[in-house]
Ligand SMILES: O=P(O)(O)OC[C@H]1O[C@](O)(COP(=O)(O)O)[C@@H](O)[C@@H]1O
């Protein structure tokens with residue numbers, strides 16, 4: 490075998506399908522479509538400035554964030570790869586305000602595809618790893634156009650979740666609810682080859698990641714945890730910690746899957762319209778599934794992320810995940826701080842988010 494005895498993604502998907510005799514192959518075909526889009530995005534990303542339009546102008550997306558030409562191209566690649574072969578009934582993307590309805594000539598399928606086509610895109614210009622994140626849900630009515638409310642399913646309903654990372658090596662990390670597995674792109678064959686079967690997030694860690702410039706906006710539980718870490722062996726934890734911040738969720742997730750750690754982009758009161766930075770449906774939920782399937786934990790601080798009932802397709806949420814022992818500790822700090830102890834005009838008793846339980 491030219492892959493040194495390791496299965497390719499196609500072979501792995503065939504192996505998975507054999508375990509489900511009733512499976513039609515639609516999910517495998519959809520994953521293959523997504524993996525093709527990711528290969529194409531990897532090539533674009535690798536070209537750097539050589540691949541960008543000379544007059545590359547940035548626009549603003551539905552999130553009110555700068556949209557780079559590569560964000561738009563990556564979105565196109567996802568849409569064009571997945572829309573034509575009858576496996577999806579609609580798509581939701583960070584880069585599209587509304588649900589994407591398929592053109593009339595294509596058949597509607599039984600799955601919903603949700604994605605962040607290029608995550609961490611603020612890192613492109615500085616040549617730091619970026620990625621794509623995706624999630625697959627079941628359509629409410631297979632064969633018909635999906636509506637926005639059909640996408641509002643808790644993360645526990647995900648059929649598949651994954652990301653591609655465009656780093657020194659290009660990798661695809663997947664879960665279909667039976668562990669988390671990583672494939673490395675073999676560039677000379679153009680094939681995804683299974684390189685890490687059954688990833689396990691170490692239960693213990695001494696490494697945390699957070700954007701500390703937001704510290705004045707955090708809840709007390711997060712402040713307490715983050716204060717204790719740098720206090721190291723002289724503080725209440727009695728051990729030294731290490732810190733990382735790449736500002737690229739995919740890259741942080743990959744590090745945590747490979748060697749453990751804890752990531753926090755917690756709920757904060759920096760901006761009333763954004764009770765958290767990351768998006769529930771196409772960032773937190775798929776990463777949450779991958780982490781849980783690898784034995785880690787993923788939470789809002791107050792609640793398991795995969796149990797959150799989404800309210801809108803571009804909803805943002807506080808997101809904390811990683812090595813089980815540290816995440817449990819952070820959850821216990823939140824539990825010790827009643828929700829309304831957060832003295833903020835937004836989260837206080839009469840605040841805008843006073844009734845929320847997430
Ligand atoms: O700029 P900050 O506050 O460090 O935030 C970084 C976070 O924002 C993101 O870049 C958001 O994703 P997008 O680039 O897809 O908008 C995450 O990858 C990352 O964790």
Ligand SMILES: [Mg+2]
Nearest residue numbers: 605607608609
């Ligand atoms: Mg993102």
Ligand SMILES: [Mg+2]
Nearest residue numbers: 583605607608
């Ligand atoms: Mg993005």
